[in-house]
Amino acid sequence: xxxxxxxxxxxxxxxxxxxxxxxxxxxxxxxxxxxxxxxxxxxxxxxxxxxxxxxxxxxxxxxxxxxxxxxxxxxxxxxxxxxxxxxxxxxxxxxxxxxxxxxxxxxxxxxxxxxxxxxxxxxxxxxxxxxxxxxxxxxxxxxxxxxxxxxxxxxxxxxxxxxxxxxxxxxxxxxxxxxxxxxxxxxxxxxxxxxxxxxxxxxxxxxxxxxxxxxxxxxxxxxxxxxxxxxxxxxxxxxxxxxxxxxxxxxxxxxxxxxxxxx
Amino acid sequence: xxxxxxxxxxxxxxxxxxxxxxxxxxxxxxxxxxxxxxxxxxxxxxxxxxxxxxxxxxxxxxxxxxxxxxxxxxxxxxxxxxxxxxxxxxxxxxxxxxxxxxxxxxxxxxxxxxxxxxxxxxxxxxxxxxxxxxxxxxxxxxxxxxxxxxxxxxxxxxxxxxxxxxxxxxxxxxxxxxxxxxxxxxxxxxxxxxxxxxxxxxxxxxxxxxxxxxx
Ligand SMILES: Nc1ncnc2c1ncn2[C@@H]1O[C@H](COP(=O)(O)OP(=O)(O)OP(=O)(O)O)[C@@H](O)[C@H]1O
Ligand SMILES: [Mg+2]
Numbered sequence: 001x002x003x004x005x006x007x008x009x010x011x012x013x014x015x016x017x018x019x020x021x022x023x024x025x026x027x028x029x030x031x032x033x034x035x036x037x038x039x040x041x042x043x044x045x046x047x048x049x050x051x052x053x054x055x056x057x058x059x060x061x062x063x064x065x066x067x068x069x070x071x072x073x074x075x076x077x078x079x080x081x082x083x084x085x086x087x088x089x090x091x092x093x094x095x096x097x098x099x100x101x102x103x104x105x106x107x108x109x110x111x112x113x114x115x116x117x118x119x120x121x122x123x124x125x126x127x128x129x130x131x132x133x134x135x136x137x138x139x140x141x142x143x144x145x146x147x148x149x150x151x152x153x154x155x156x157x158x159x160x161x162x163x164x165x166x167x168x169x170x171x172x173x174x175x176x177x178x179x180x181x182x183x184x185x186x187x188x189x190x191x192x193x194x195x196x197x198x199x200x201x202x203x204x205x206x207x208x209x210x211x212x213x214x215x216x217x218x219x220x221x222x223x224x225x226x227x228x229x230x231x232x233x234x235x236x237x238x239x240x241x242x243x244x245x246x247x248x249x250x251x252x253x254x255x256x257x258x259x260x261x262x263x
Numbered sequence: 264x265x266x267x268x269x270x271x272x273x274x275x276x277x278x279x280x281x282x283x284x285x286x287x288x289x290x291x292x293x294x295x296x297x298x299x300x301x302x303x304x305x306x307x308x309x310x311x312x313x314x315x316x317x318x319x320x321x322x323x324x325x326x327x328x329x330x331x332x333x334x335x336x337x338x339x340x341x342x343x344x345x346x347x348x349x350x351x352x353x354x355x356x357x358x359x360x361x362x363x364x365x366x367x368x369x370x371x372x373x374x375x376x377x378x379x380x381x382x383x384x385x386x387x388x389x390x391x392x393x394x395x396x397x398x399x400x401x402x403x404x405x406x407x408x409x410x411x412x413x414x415x416x417x418x419x420x421x422x423x424x425x426x427x428x429x430x431x432x433x434x435x436x437x438x439x440x441x442x443x444x445x446x447x448x449x450x451x452x453x454x455x456x457x458x459x460x461x462x463x464x465x466x467x468x469x470x471x472x473x474x475x476x477x478x
Pocket of ligand 1: 025028030048049050051052053054055056057
C-alpha cells in the first residue's frame with residue numbers, strides 16, 4: 001500500500017455537524033438554512049458582519065438557544081434530528097451526555113467572581129464530573145502553567161487583566177476535556193494590547209490539534225490558524241472553504257466585508 | 264422594687280424578645296427565598312398571586328397582621344386559642360419578614376448577569392448546583408446591606424408582640440413601669456434594645472467584611 005493511499009484511507013472523523021439550521025426571533029429570521037461541520041483536529045473560523053447570526057449559531061450549537069429547524073450531532077450522535085419535518089431534541093439524559101462533548105469560551109469570560117482562579121477551573125470537574133480533587137487540581141495547575149498564569153491560582157478574577165481572565169476561562173473550558181471547543185469573539189472585549197496573549201494560547205491549542213470553532217473579527221488570525229473558514233452574511237453561509245479560497249475569493253459581499261474590517 | 268429585682272423580672276422578657284428575633288430569622292430567611300422563586304415564576308398566575316400576597320404583607324401594619332394570625336382560628340373555626348399566642352407571634356413575624364426578604368432576594372437574583380447562568384449551564388452544572396454554588400453566594404453579597412437593615416428593624420419590631428399581649432421585653436417593661444410608677448423599666452429596655460442592635464450591627468458588619476474578599 002502506498003503512503004498516499006494510506007493517508008487518504010484514514011478518514012478524519014466528523015466531530016460536530018449541523019444541517020439546515022433555521023432560527024427566527026419573532027419576525028426576524030436570523031439563520032436561514034445554515035450547515036456547517038468540523039472534523040477531528042480541525043479549526044473552523046466563522047467570520048461575517050455584525051448581526052449576521054454568528055453568535056446565534058454558536059448559541060444553538062452549545063444549546064444555550066434552541067433551533068427552529070435542522071439537525072445537529074456531536075461525534076456522530078444526534079442531539080437534534082428532523083422527524084416528520086420537525087426538529088426533535090434528544091431526551092434530556094441523552095442530551096446531558098452529548099453536552100459533555102463541547103465547551104464554550106465567552107466574549108466576556110463569565111468567570112465566577114467569588115471563586116479563585118484555581119476553583120473556577122476545578123469546580124466543575126470535581127462537582128459535576130465527580131473526579132478526584134487532587135488529580136483535577138494537578139491538571140488545573142498544569143493548564144495554568146501552559147497559560148502562563150501559575151502564579152495566579154489563588155487570585156480572584158477581578159484581580160486579573162482581561163487577557164488573563166480570558167486565559168483562565170479557556171483553562172476552565174479545557175479542564176472538562178471537551179472534544180470541540182467553541183469561541184465567541186474571544187478577544188473582542190479586550191484592549192488591543194491584550195489580544196495577542198489570548199490568540200497565542202488559541203494558536204497553541206490549534207497546534208495540539210484541539211478541534212475548535214471560532215467566531216472572530218481577527219482576520220489575520222483566522223487566515224493563519226484555520227483549516228476552514230465560513231463567511232456568514234445575513235443568516236446564510238455566503239462562502240466556505242480553505243482560508244485561501246475564502247480570503248482570496250472575489251465574492252462581492254466578502255470583498256466589501258474585508259474592506260470594512262481592514263479600516 | 265430594687266434595680267436588681269427589676270432587671271431580674273425583665274430578663275424573662277429579654278429572653279422572649281430574643282426568641283422572637285432568632286426564630287423569625289430562622290424561618291423567614293429560607294421562606295423569603297421560596298417566596299422570591301414564586302414571585303419570579305414564569306407562571307403568570309403564580310407570580311401574580313405571590314406579588315399580591317407580598318404587597319398585602321408589606322402594605323398593612325405588622326401589628327394588625329399579628330392580631331389576625333392570633334385571632335383567626337377562633338373567629339373562623341371557633342377553636343380555642345390558648346397556647347396559640349407564641350406560635351401566632353412567630354408565624355406572623357416570619358411571614359411578614361419573609362415578604363420583605365423575598366423582594367430583597369429577587370432584586371439580588373435579578374442583578375446577577377445572565378452570563379453566570381450560561382457559564383454554569385455550559386460547564387454542566389445542574390440548575391440546583393448553579394443556583395446554590397454560583398448564583399446564591401453572589402446574591403448574598405449583593406443583598407447583605409439590605410438584609411442588615413431589615414434585621415435591625417426586626418430587633419425593634421419584636422416589641423409589636425405586645426399587641427397580642429405576648430410577654431416580651433416591652434410588654435413586661437410597661438407592666439412594671441405602671442405598677443412601680445417608675446421610668447426605670449423603660450430605661451433598661453431601651454438600653455437592652457440598643458445593645459442588642461449594636462451586637463446585630465457588629466455581626467452583620469463582620470459578615471459583610473467576610474464577603475468582601477472579592478469584588
Ligand atoms: N434573543 C434575541 N432576541 C431577539 N433578537 C435577537 C436575539 N439574539 C440575537 N438577536 C438578533 O439576531 C441577529 C443576529 O444576532 P447575532 O448576535 O447572532 O449576530 P452576530 O453575527 O453574532 O453579530 P456580532 O458580530 O455583532 O456579534 C441580530 O439582529 C440580533 O439583534
Ligand atoms: Mg456575536
